Amino acid sequence: MSVEYTEEEKSVINNFDKLDSNYWNSDLEHLKTIRSKIRKYYLEVLDNKCCYCQMLKQENHGSTWDVEHILPKALYPRYMFELTNLSVSCKECNQAKLDKEICTKPIKAYPRTGNNIKIVHPNFDIYKDHIKVVMAPDGKIFHTPLNGSKKARETIVACNLFRFQEEAFGKENSYKKSVSDKLSEVFASMNFENLTEDQRKIAIKTAVECIFN
Ligand SMILES: [Zn+2]
Incomplete structure (x- = not known):
């Protein structure tokens, strides 16, 4: 071509x-x-x-x-x-x-x-x-x-x-809000409150990957 x-x-x-x-x-x-x-x-x-x-x-x-x-x-x-x-x-x-x-x-x-x-x-x-x-x-x-x-x-x-x-990331922070809503949702599903410190670190990494992939 x-x-x-x-x-x-x-x-x-x-x-x-x-x-x-x-x-x-x-x-x-x-x-x-x-x-x-x-x-x-x-x-x-x-x-x-x-x-x-x-x-x-x-x-x-x-x-x-x-x-x-x-x-x-x-x-x-x-x-x-x-x-x-x-x-x-x-x-x-x-x-x-x-x-x-x-x-x-x-x-x-x-x-x-x-x-x-x-x-x-x-x-x-x-x-x-x-x-x-x-x-x-x-x-x-x-x-x-x-x-x-x-x-x-x-x-x-x-x-x-x-x-x-x-x-x-505009003025209304619509992006931030949607990310934080989504994160809360993912953490709730992982039972974040009951995880150990090390497990939390992995959970955070996994959650961020869930959102951006
Ligand atoms: Zn262009």
Whole structure:
């Protein structure tokens, strides 16, 4: 599976001077179809999920989501059409990440692995190895780093995935309330009051796992 371009589209790509990042959004003929082909391709690859927050795209029209330049086009215009540097992200992640530098050191060619990339690279790294999308009992989701993943933490900061936590732990504390209700329920079923100290520790661990798995 790949993106197939027409001859006209190929020439628009080949004519790019690799310097001016505004080229991407210029009204040049054929650019629109190039962008939409890339968007369609990555929506399929990602199963209609944002490459950074994994939120499901529920609208059917393409206008609300952006083609994402993983190494930002403002800093790396030369990789504007490099397929490995492209993905699809929701508006919020895209706008939060914007032109942030994500390489840990200067590069001469497009990287072949995620090793020197600060964030979880959608095409090199396996998302699930770094970030766990937790669903709270009330159905709201938020993101936590797995195994202390530094890439996860960098992604959460760069794409402002904190916004999900704000929503989940919101003002009304709906999340806290639902967790504490659920915990009380689990502890009651375990007869927590009558457990020894050691048994309680195990019970707490089990209860937390019950809730977040
Ligand atoms: Zn997103």
